[in-house]
Amino acid sequence: MMNAPLAATKPTSAATSRRPVAIPPMPDYTGRVLAYVCTATIILVGLYTETFEHWMIWLAAGALFWPHMAHYFTRRTILRRSSRVRHKMLLADCALGGGFVGLIGMVVVPSLAVLMMLMFSCLLVGGMRQWLLGTGCFLASAAVSLWLFGLAPSPNAPILLSMVAVLTTGLYICVTAYYAHLQAKALVTAKSQIQHQREQSIALSHKLSKYLSPQVWQSIFTGERDVRLETQRKKLSIFFSDIRGFTELSEEMEPEALTDLLNTYFNEMSQVALKYGGTIDKFVGDSIMIFFGDPTSQGQRQDAQACVSMAVEMRKHMKILRQKWRSQGIKTPLEIRMGISTGYVTVGNFGAENRMDYTIIGKEVNLAARLEALADPGEILISYETFSLIKDTIMCRDMGEISVKGFGRPVPIYEVIDFRRDLGADRSFLEHEHAGFAMYLDSEKIHADERRNILEALESAAERLREEDPDY
Structure with a gap:
């Protein structure tokens, strides 16, 4: 019913700990299997509590079979060449989820459980745009299904069904959130390593620049x-x-x-x-x-x-x-x-x-x-x-x-x-050199606050020379 684009980190050896590590994502296949197993569990408990029709046992079987079929379509057929195939398959999951909600007559807690899993997946996969598209597919499919099958006699679900729906939905969200946490942690580590490598590259390029103009x-x-x-x-x-x-x-x-x-x-x-x-x-x-x-x-x-x-x-x-x-x-x-x-x-x-x-x-x-x-x-x-x-x-x-x-x-x-x-x-330029004396003056380069010190030094030198030779 949904896939998860999440990622996990793998332990690395000391030899590779300093380089950015590729983070293998939680496969779409695994995420979709988890979501549909949760949905099948809700269906089976609904059958047990006699909330759903007996023929819906086939929906549970279909929920367990569909992830494998979707995996085959996306890996073995022409769909593998399609751009954004993950996003498109998630829209199909939203349509299936909306149809399922219509079939059960909008029983509140199971319907909300399925909706939460779908919307959570949409936000993870494609952000707000995917969420809006997924919501549209879900509502359209649910509306058609309700028009065909109508509302359930009672929107309230038994306590057991409600608890199972909440627990399975929580399980799915917690597992995917855990993988999201691992991915975020790994990305922070990778960013730090990339920054370190960038600083090393800059330092190296500055060293190499000494050999070039x-x-x-x-x-x-x-x-x-x-x-x-x-x-x-x-x-x-x-x-x-x-x-x-x-x-x-x-x-x-x-x-x-x-x-x-x-x-x-x-x-x-x-x-x-x-x-x-x-x-x-x-x-x-x-x-x-x-x-x-x-x-x-x-x-x-x-x-x-x-x-x-x-x-x-x-x-x-x-x-x-x-x-x-x-x-x-x-x-x-x-x-x-x-x-x-x-x-x-x-x-x-x-x-x-x-x-x-x-x-x-x-x-x-x-x-x-x-x-x-x-x-x-x-x-x-x-x-x-x-x-x-x-x-x-x-x-x-x-x-x-x-x-x-x-x-x-x-x-x-x-x-x-x-x-x-x-x-x-x-x-602006003056110079004079003799044994024991050298003067270099470029008045354009002398700051105003330095002129007084220079004048005092020249006056002191002139006074010293006059003392040693009274004729001057």
Whole structure:
């Protein structure tokens, strides 16, 4: 007469207790057998108390036979391919239950018992929608049956029949509710395990992100980019840099101290690169390779300006690092040299199916590397293509032409001076270095509450110098 979509948990071993466990539902067949056994019991007790007609013994037999027939229909016939077959079979149960209630002439307690089992099953299987449909089928079938057979002489049932009807209905509801409790408990456990696995996956993805540029990692984990061997042609701005004097320093310092210095340098420069949206390609020795325009781009002009702006800030930031290293006893004046070019390159995943590298290749990459090798310490050399995109905001000096392998004619190059806004009397950036003195000032980055402390420090330093040299 009804089925139960409930689920039970199975004990798991210690090896599988940490993974979500599949919860086998209480089979429709078992739930329907239980419900119809309860109904058959009500019929038999009704016959015993002479509340029902003697011929209704066949209804008890049919109640015991129908669950097996329904199971055959839903598993062995074309009905197994029908969508929502469980919901449809439950509607058939509601129709049968309504017919039964009409046959017994609406005897109150048995009728309510059958109705409660049906409605309880409908709510469990399909919620309010199934409950409304089931109620409609039940009422329609009951109305037809009453029209054919009429009401019972007395709507009251004997005490024995009423007690059996209440007990069997309670038994069905308790058993199905118990399975529902087990399912809910298992679902809570599964949800907790899934949350734990999700947190582990997030932690793992964050660890893996350290080996990829943030832009590449984000495009992969958001599904914007597939992890497969594919490339494309795009116009990018490419940046190369290395540290002048690092080789000599490596011969003087212990490997551990040198490693700490290099990691500090890479960390500081990576923060600057990410600030401007650069995709960090790789670290090689003391060299850094960065490109702009993939996997995200703000436009060719904006990408080139961001790339050169990053290089200018790196050059300024290197002065701060030199002061820090000098305070740590490193006297070698480390400086960086940089090269930038803009042009079409091939970008994407290179390598093998089981080991890929997201990088770029092309003659513009070679040009940027060549410019970096030609640059003097603290110098930024750029190609003409880059210069044409940034000349309105950044002052550059023409450095003539160079011959580069892969280019048919000499390539004009330019030296980056500074932002136009920072040139002249209104510039925000000042620097001065001597033995025993170093000053780096970027007034745009100084907060109002820090200005007083800086002025006091400068006045104190000036007063100290005047005391040591009265002529000033």
